[in-house]
Amino acid sequence: MKSKIIVGLILAVFGFNTITAQNMSEMDKKIEKILSQLTLEEKVAMCHAQSKFSSPGVPRLGIPEIWMSDGPHGVRGEINWDNWGYANWTNDSITAFPALTALAATFNPELSYQYGVAVGEEARYRRKDVLLGPGVNIYRTPLNGRNFEYMGEDPLLASVMVVPYIKGVQENGVAACVKHYALNNQEEWRGHINVNVSDRALHEIYLPAFKAAVEEGKVWSIMGAYNKFRGQHCCHNEILLNKILKEDWNFDGTVITDWGGAHDTREAALYGLDIEMGTWTNGLTSSVDLMYENYFLAKPFLKMLQSGEIDESVVDDKARRILRLMLRTNMNMSRSTGRMNNQEHHDVARAVAAEGIVMLKNNDEFFPIDPEKQLTIAVIGENATRRMTVGGGSSELKAQYEISPLEGIKARFQKARILHAMGYASGPSAYGREIPSKYDAELLRNEAVETAKNADVVLYFGGLNKNHFQDCEGGDRKSYELPFEQNELLDALAAVNKNIGVVLISGNAVEMPWLENIKGLMQAWYLGSDAGYAIADVISGDKNPSGKLPFTFPVKLEDNAAHYFGELSYPGDSIDQYYKEGTLVGYRWHETKNIEPQFAFGYGLSYTSFDLSDINTDKKSYETGDKIVLSCSVKNRGEKDGSEVVQVYVGKPGSKVERAVKELKGFTKVELKSGSSETVGIDIDVKNLAYYNTEKADWEVEKGEYILYVGNASNQISKKLKIRID
Incomplete structure (x- = not known):
């Protein structure tokens, strides 16, 4: 005071x-x-x-x-x-x-x-x-x-x-x-x-x-x-x-x-x-x-x-x-006193967590899993119980509480018989150094396989964690594959039970040699205090997944542009490094070089399905001061309410400079009841189609023909439209 x-x-x-x-x-x-x-x-x-x-x-x-x-x-x-x-x-x-x-x-x-x-x-x-x-x-x-x-x-x-x-x-x-x-x-x-x-x-x-x-x-x-x-x-x-x-x-x-x-x-x-x-x-x-x-x-x-x-x-x-x-800030006497750990904050955290989860694969409608059925569910993986608010470097948090995925599953699936086995183990969290696990990897794997054998459903919670050389400040990952012999564990689980869904908890893409052996896959990130509840919300179908990938998952590391060009591109020679890919980062590289990703930027599945139709622009020719007004009808033709992200990419054929085939220039998210439709609009300023002219040290909009690509992922395009900039 x-x-x-x-x-x-x-x-x-x-x-x-x-x-x-x-x-x-x-x-x-x-x-x-x-x-x-x-x-x-x-x-x-x-x-x-x-x-x-x-x-x-x-x-x-x-x-x-x-x-x-x-x-x-x-x-x-x-x-x-x-x-x-x-x-x-x-x-x-x-x-x-x-x-x-x-x-x-x-x-x-x-x-x-x-x-x-x-x-x-x-x-x-x-x-x-x-x-x-x-x-x-x-x-x-x-x-x-x-x-x-x-x-x-x-x-x-x-x-x-x-x-x-x-x-x-x-x-x-x-x-x-x-x-x-x-x-x-x-x-x-x-x-x-x-x-x-x-x-x-x-x-x-x-x-x-x-x-x-x-x-x-x-x-x-x-x-x-x-x-x-x-x-x-x-x-x-x-x-x-x-x-x-x-x-x-x-x-x-x-x-x-x-x-x-x-x-x-x-x-x-x-x-x-x-x-x-x-x-x-x-x-x-x-x-x-x-x-x-x-x-x-x-x-x-x-x-x-x-x-x-x-x-x-x-x-x-x-x-x-x-x-x-x-x-x-501190000399502004009109600012509020703030609030902490109130229900509204928990609600926001849980809403972001659920809406951020991306469903990547769902064969045989593995997800959602009905919480009213009396199933035996084997929850496998250290990440089902590991705390993820600690570690990671300076973003480490002292959370009032953290609901683990296992806790969330138990709370929502009360009619099911829930079994758990770690399956693998990393060491304790430590910033700046790697501490080996005290557990026997073979014993953990064998226990997990036995647990999975007679289960109706296997839910595998793996991925990375916030240890050094994982998702952590101060050091990069050592390889693209899952650590702690998780690939071998997933192969062993698939050999005894075909009904497997994987929930990856990580902030990064990973290699997936086991992808064909599983039915369902979700990318669940680090989801904070209510992580387990949010994951259970989506797995149970209480929430319809609507997240989209904010980055590309390459099949192998060399498919990523930074790694394609060798060590001078990443990580450098310890003195210098060269961004040899230029502007072709992420999906721009994959699209331009025709390299198929494991999962594309902007991709994400839903428990319902959407149609994009009646896609048009307000006119076909624009000047540099104009705004492109694009409209698109979105219909939810499935049986569940859900949300879709309409994405607009733009390309410039025959550009005088190297450009990606297409680049994201607008998007909007629309929530629709089952069977309903809505027309959405996306406005794009023509000036935002400019490239940076290094000779002028300024932005320049090229005249000529452009292509608008409208879809729900960078590689899932519903319609292409041609326009001109005069």
Whole structure:
């Protein structure tokens, strides 16, 4: 309460109490008034950490500290002031929301907004000013250990889904911090690998979601990436931060390092960084007394300013941006107090989880399984009981509760006889190292086979987990196949029972040599607090699956574009790597090179069936300032209510530059009762058909013929339409 009174006093002194979009110019005037009263030392102090998750304010003026927390799937448990141990608070357990891969798979921007509001309320209740998320790095390789935190392989999908998330979070007076800007598409050598990528690929694939976050989402903070781009670390990069972010996109917020992402005082000062956060001193090395004073933007920065080597206008710009962040968050007296662990948050988490589940295979109508039948169900797999809110690196959560898949199945299928066997085992969760399991793999497999022999139904819960070398920060996967001999286990189960359904829990695609031996397959992601309930909702048919894949599942690793070009493309030679596939990422590569995927981008089955018909555009010829208005009739011709995602891809035959056969340019999700139909509209701005012209360093819309592909997956097209751009 005392800090709130102090902040109120300074707000009263400077003449304002609430901050709205209408008085932004007034905000800037107040920033200048505050700035004029700050000493050089105070301005510098605001530019670096004072603890693991806070940066200082100015006590003599009543300007508060900034408190940050890891996200984006929930507010991380409280960390100690000066080390990475947990503080062991008893009141920091939160709602765990589904990972962002699951959110992206919903193809539902409204759910993204609800997610953002809910997680923002929890951050606000925990008195956080900055939530470190969401992540929008592009899914380039299925080996990236951090893909589960991102929104897939397509820049449009990530752009559309990130904007409402940001708006929802920031409604609470909490800054979203979109990360990791930019090109942080692998964990291997992430701290120093120099990414070489064409300007076209940079602007067309890897930057659009960040741009949308800034220009449409009006995000208040951005986190730099660990890696290098064109020889400079991304946390102080002249091209990415000064030229593109702050000049071209007019970003008025604060750039924050990833922890330990700064490497040089002069570059940090001059090339766009505003707040330096970190682990130890000078790039994750060692601890010393008063370590925060030795950060690059601390005493070394102050000395360069005092000597005149760096002009004071440099620190003034940083201080302005930090003050603006404060006025939007901890100095905004109109913001709410937030809420945590309430029923509405649990409902949002469960809704996202159920809607994000993607059904990939359903032979003989294996799914749904009738919960009213007296079946013997064998639940096999460690992932049926393993906690998935812990581990994974900085996105680890201290959930108030976590319902496992086994618990969810038992709760919903009360008339069934439920058997369980682990089948396989990984080691305990550990960040930065791999701990082997203490269990005997052969004994576990034999037990699982015996359990499955006489069951009516086998439900296998496998995939990855959040251990090191799985879906985890700090390291990439070692191979594309399922770990812990799961392939062999699935073969053994199929030999004794043909009625098998697999539920993969992962944030990444996996190799599937066992696919022909199973009847049903669902991709279930990491689904947070209510994971087990949401999975049971879909398996039982209480919820009709409507998720669509936000990235392509290749048959084999070499079918992925990043791996097709060899080690210099991924993971690089430890110094440099080259994105040789250019703009042909994910489905763009598969479609253009005629490589059949295991499962395509945008693909997902339902318990009902849909027809797309009467697909038309408002006209056949457009100019560059026009909007293409496409209409499509969607009919639910099945017996169950359900939702379908209408997807519009656009291609440019005979383009003067290399292009993918087609690229996603619009989508909409429609919910329909059994037997009903609805006409939906999808508008596409002609300017969004542009490619990035590297000779002009600007976007250009080619004139001529285009093809619109309308369907419900990148490789399932119901109709093609030809239009012209004149």
